[in-house]
Structure formats: structure tokens, C-alpha cells
Amino acid sequence: SWFTSDLEQLEDNGFAVLFNSIGSGMMLIFALISLSLFHWGLAVVTVLVAVMLILTPKWFQKQTKEATSNLSAANEAFTTTVQNLFKGFEVFYTSNAVGQFVKRIKVASDALSDVKVSYRKKFSFVQLCISLLNFIGKISVDVVAGIMVFAGMISVGAFTAAGSLTFNCFASLEQVVQQLVQLKSIHVYFDKFNSLEADSNLQPDNSSLQQTLSLRDVTVSVNGHVIVQPVTFTIEKGKKYALLGDSGTGKSTLLNFLAGRNHEFTGGVILDGKPLSKEQIVQLRNITAYNPQKNHIFNATVKDNITLWEDRPFEEESRQMGLNQFTNAQEVVSEHGTKLSGGQRQRLALARTLLESDKVLLLDESTANLDLESARSIEAQLLQNPNLTLVIVTHHFFEEHRNLFDEVIYLGKEKSL
Template identity: 30%
Template sequence: MRKMFLKYKWLNLFILIFICLTSLAQVLAALSLSSLLNTALSKNLNLLFKSFILVFIMWMLYAAFEIIYGNLQAKCISKMNTDLRNQVTQSIGCMSYEDFNKKDTGNYVSWYTNDINEIENTAFKPVYSIIFKVVNLVFVVTAVTNIHYLITITMIVAAAILITAPKLFTKKISNLSFEQSLNQEVFTKDIKDILSGFSTLKVYNSLDIFNSKANKLSFSLESCRVRLIYLKNNVSFIIGVLNVICQLSCYFIAIYLVTIGKIEIGSILAVSNLSGNCFNSIKSMTSDLVTFSGGKKVFEKLDSLKKYSQEKPLDLLTLDSFEKDITIENLSYNYGDKQVLNNLNMVFEKGKKYALVGPSGCGKSTLLKILIGHINDFSGNVFIGDHAIRDYDLKSIYNNFAYIDQNVYLFNSSVIDNISVYKDDYSRVDLEKALMGSALDDFIDSEKLEYNVGEAGKNLSGGQRQRISIARALLNKKSVILMDEGTSALDKKNSYIIEEKLLKNPDITLVVVSHNINENLIELFDDIYDLENLSKPQIGSS
């Protein structure tokens, strides 16, 4: 957190300057009240008018400085919030496929929203508030000392009691604040899940499940929040009682000093105002310190994500282009205790076309995920050319390989944005080739390229979504296309057209997972690997 404040040190320096100016104006305004009352008692109307003008100017300066300080603080917090979200984005971007999928997307959404808001309210704002109160206390104590040292001693002793009391509750509030952050994360994840399944629940007349789960999640979230609020309110009550006692103590001492003639009667008004300022500041500051202890844990949670972006990159190779073969040697992989690949050996040659067949669970999809780099804890070896796949930078593999499965994700944007993945470095000729190669040219024209596909592509059919994913791979000129039931949602006619075009495309190496190969296309495959029997009958030229 300290690094975050230091990053914007100049803006924070201006904030500190205006904190000092605001506090000074506030204290001077309080002291001017003493002068105003003493002048009133002297019955000098001319001097009274001047004193009133001085009091008015002091309070106006205080108000003006406070506005400037507030605006600067809001600007700096906005920058730090944005910086935190950027750090989250960079950390997520550096995660491996396996690390990313250990959590649901709802967890990540919670990091961007709930956790950032929590840090703002329990870390950033309390820090500025504490600094303001400390500066304010320095000016207040200085001013009170000029009135009488006895009032200063009373104020310091009372302040020490007021500061010490809330520390008894710091740990409990810190733990509850962290628990609240975790509950927010769970709530965001689970509510997103049941909202995504709303249509299914509605069709199956299971909306009572929807209501039940939503209510249960809300109850769990609010239960923790209420416990936290109750505890904070109890602490606030204790601080409030002590605050009143402390103010009355200073007020009593001031009246006593006036009675024995040590200070002027106008000083009572100044002491009353300054002691209220002092102890209200301490009350607020102790609450801020308790709140801050909870915010630190949330900040530490997000700060721990830096481990992904700070890991030293290995000396990895770059796959500039796919020029040779993919060779698999003695490849094995287990999901827990279940072995899905066992001592597998095969070769995928550049420019050739392959099919992976076999019953569900025999490892076809797993093999594709290993080839695209989504799974790397396998035993055996996978070579791209002369080097193991683990020796390559994954980014360079992604530049050459495309992975297409039956569950296509589309962004809530236009057709062309989804095909290009928001890139604009393509030509019209390349776009037309991609549309033709994916059989999209029959229903996509220039106008429809700007059509918004909706959230997760809900405005398109399953077949249209799959065609967009194929066009995406073609437009981005992937040399190797790994397709897992990539045409399963298409009708037979379009499925045949697309598969035939891919199989006849000399520029790509194609590896297809399929449960139902069209008989008319079998001869276009160079090899068909039966993963269940680890055999590879020769079909066609090889």
C-alpha cells in the first residue's frame, strides 16, 4: 500500500498541503470565536464587527480548503483504484490456463468490483482521514497550549484513553472484514451461476430453486455484514461515551480556570470548540484505524496476485512459424486417479490432416489441450519441431495454433469484432477468405458484420457461433487448427462444406476430434488415430 501512495507522491504532497491549510483554518476559526465573545463583552461595536468579519473569513477559508482537499483526494483515489484494477488485469493475464481455471469468473469479477471498493473504503479513505486528524490534533494541541497548559494536559490524558480503548476490538473487526470480502466473492460467483442458468430453471419450472438459492446467498452475505456493523456500532458507542467524558473534562477545566481568573471567559468558547474538534477527530481516527486493519487484509489478498506477474520469465524459445512436425513420445496423463492417456506415440506432419476418434473419456480433448499448452503437467514429451513444447513461450504457440471446441465463447460485440478478436490488421481479401472458409459468406454481408451477437453470442444459433470461431482461426492465419467437435452444432450440409474446405486447405495442419466422420470425407484425412486402441490405420496418403 505504501508503494501505491508513493507512486502518486506529488499529488499526495498537494493533498497534504491542503490538509494542513484546512486544519489550520479550522483551528484559527475556533480561536477567533474566543476573540469574538471577548469583544462582545467589551461592548465595542466597531471592534465586534471586525471580529465578526475575521471569523467569517476564517470559516470561508476552511470551507474552500476542505473542498480542494476533497477533490484532490477523490482524484488520487480514482487513480489508485484504476492502478489496482490494472494490476489485477496484469496478474490474471500472467496466469496459466490451469491457474486461471482454478477459480470461477465470478471470483475475478469480485476482485475488480467488491475488493476494489472495499480497499477504497477501508484502506485509502481511512489513511487520508487519519492523516487529516493527526495534523488537526497537532494544531489543536498547539492552540490549547497557548490558552493554558492545564487544559493541554487534560486533553492529552483524555486522548490517550480514547485512543487505547478501541484497540481491544481491532483483531475481531479485521477478521470480520476479511470474511466479508470472501463472502462477497462467493456471492458474486454463485449469483452469476444461477443467473446464467435462469432459462433452464424457468423451462423446468424450478424457479423455486432460483429463489431459494438467491435468498440463501443473500442471507449468508448479509449475516456477516450485519455482524460487522453491530461490532463497529458497539465500538462507536464506547468511543462516543468516552468522547463526551473527555470533552466535559476539558470544558470543566476551562470553567475552573476562568473562575480563578487564569483565562478570559471567551476562552471557554474556544476550548469548547477545540476540545470538540480534538476528541471528535480522535473518535473518527480510532474508527478509521479499526477499519483500516480490515482493509489491509483485503489489500494483501490482491497484492498476493503479483506473484503471477512477478515470476521471472524462463529463457523460452519463440515459435516464429510452424515449419516442421508435432511429435508425441510416450505421452501419459491422469485426471486424479484416472488415467486418460497412456504411453501415447504419434506424429502430426505439417500441412496434413488428422482425426482423433474413440469413445468419450479416452483422452481426445485432453490431447488437444496439451497441444495448445493448456495442460503441462503431463509425463512423456511433446515436440514442436526439434524442441519440447515446454521450451516455447506460450504466446508464440498461440500465434500459430488455434483451438476450437464446441462451446464457443463470443464477446458481447459485433460479428467482425468476434472474428478479428478486436484486431484491425487484416485485409478485405483475408476477411473474405475467412468468411468463405467458414461458410459464413452465405449469411454475413458488410452490414451484418456490425451486428451485435449479444452476451455470449445469444443472438446467434449454435452453428453460427461455431462458424465464427472457425472464421476467427482463419482470419488470424493460424498454421495449426485443433478442432474439438467444432462443427457439432451445424447442419450436415454446412458441416460438410466447412470440413471439406478445411481438409483441402494446404496452408493448415488440421487435427480434428470427431465422433462422426462423414464417410465422403474420410479419404481426405492423412491419418485417423484411434486413441482407445492406440492404433493409427493408414487411410489415404501419408
């Protein structure tokens, strides 16, 4: 939505309107100059009325910004809903519930339609108010011009010509004011995109963990709901950690937090001896490499999928994950990895993560789709590498690997394995 609907709104109500307003502004200036040639008083009165009209967008700024913000949120919600439904279309199809699929699409469309109608109503009301004020302003100038005729300050011919110029002047003025309303409303989009900009002052001095990352009584929330209960542990460089717990205890949520992707937390986070604030939690992104449960496979070569189009060596990581057994570096895999099995996708994603071997590797069920022997072999290989710092979430804990972990961290009630 941000790169489709929002950018379209920026183009239509931002840049296009900006250039149109420049043209309207030039027409207004030329009309004012022409009026001043008949009598400077006409130009002064017109300027005073114009200033009052130009200030009117401030009266509607709150309503138009709110309407624009609601439209942006509705577009985002609609896009998310439709994408989610289409990704799950096969489920509807195999369950003979295509009618429900269509119904959900219609519900999402109706919700977006309601917001768009509300948006258009608010802007139409603003335009109506501007047109009314503009009409009153033009009548006021005409009245002043009539008084000047009776006072002998201008001729009847000048009054007629001034009326035509006044019409052009206020037509341009109405366009300028309406365009100002539109331009002020799109600040909502700039605020959204500016929120994505990284603050260079929040970046860490180093791009990898130097000594330790400590959590002290940390709770992690998602949308205001506490998912991870208070947890305390320390990650030391070069050590290996297993993160265990029942389903729903927040293992994936905690990894997401350690990856710097969530700043809803309480407690203390200390990176190499320096406490991090909620705003600074983004620094964790620079010292971790996160391998989530679901990894995206690009419609590109195996090499580009691993290196993300960067010119860097990858052969060793590819060999470690056994990619050469079923593919080659220059083979193109299709979008979403449809040419690869689930296990092969995980091998490729792990190779991508291993390129960041100097960071803390956060592996979330990263071997779940492999057969047991392959999963056991790859996990042992990673755990026996002294250069790696690992935090592994797994539902299938291999007892024979217990001694390869420096610590086993339990979320929720601790269990004996």
C-alpha cells in the same frame, strides 16, 4: 463480482476512506498544535496516547482481513450462482419449476446475507474497541491536565479550553484509527487483482510454436480432482491431431490445459525444448488459439466479432467458413448470438480462431452444431491446410479423414474405429 462488488468495496472502504482519513489527520494535527500552545506537556501526552491508539489496528488486522476475504468470496459465489440460475431460467419455466428457481435465489441471498452480517459484526466490534480505547485515552489526558492545574503549570481557563481541544483531537483520532482499520482490510482486494497481473518474465520468446510441444506422463486436475489420466504425446508444428475418448476422459480439460488456462498438473511439459514449470504454463496461451465448445458472440458487427475490434484482414477466414452465405461483415449480431443459429455461431467462432493461424489451433467440438456435410467439408478444408497446426476434439470421427491426421490420440482405453 470482481468488477462490481469488489470494486464497489474498494471505492467505499478504500479511496473514499483514504481521502476522509487525510481530512481527519489534518484536524488532528491542528488540534495538537493548539494544545501545545497551552503547554507542550499536553501535546506530548496526547501524541503518546495517539501513537498507542494508531497501533491498535494491528491487533484486529487478521480478523478484519479474514472478514473482508470472506465477503469478497461470498459476493463472487452469489454473482456466479445468480448468473447461472438466470441463464437457465427457461429450463425452470418450461419445467413449471419457477418456485424452485425463486427458492435457489433465496438460498444464495441468505448465504450472502449471513456473511455480510458476520462482516458487519466484526467491524462493529473493532469500532467499539477503538471507541473504548479512545475514551480511556481522552480521560488520561484530562487527568494529566488536571494535575497540571494543581501544579500551577496551566490555568483553570487553559484547562477548560484544553478539554475542548482534547475532545476535538480524540474525535479526529478515533476517525483516523477506524479508517486505518478499513484501509488495512482492503489489501485483500488488491491481492486478488494483483494475482491477475501477467509476469513479463514468464512470457515466451516467441508468440507461436517453433518446433514441438511435448507432454510427458501429464495428468491434469480440476479443483484437486484428477480428470486427465497420464498422457504422453508430442505436437509438431504444421501437423494435425485428433483427440478421442469416451465422455468423461478429459478431452476438453486437456485442451483447456494446452491453452494455458489450468496449472493443476503433474508430469513434464516441454515447449520447443524448454521444460515449463507450473508457473510458466501460462506461456501456452501465447502459442495456442482455443475454440471452446461454447463461444461468446458479442453485441457487435460480424467483423468486430471476428477481429475483436483489431484492424486486421479477415475476409479470407470469413469466406472459408461460409459466413458470406448468411450475413455480411457490417451486420450487427445481437448479444449471445440470438440472431444466429448454433451452426452459424460456430462458423463465426471458427473464423475468429483461424485469424490466429500461426498458432496451435485447439478445436473442441467446433463443428458439432453443423450439418454432417458442412462439418465434413470444413474439417477436410482445415486438415488439408499445410500451414495449420491442429488438435481437434470430436465425437463424430469421420473415417475418411483418418489419413489426413498425423496422429490420433486416445484418452482412456484405446478403441478401434
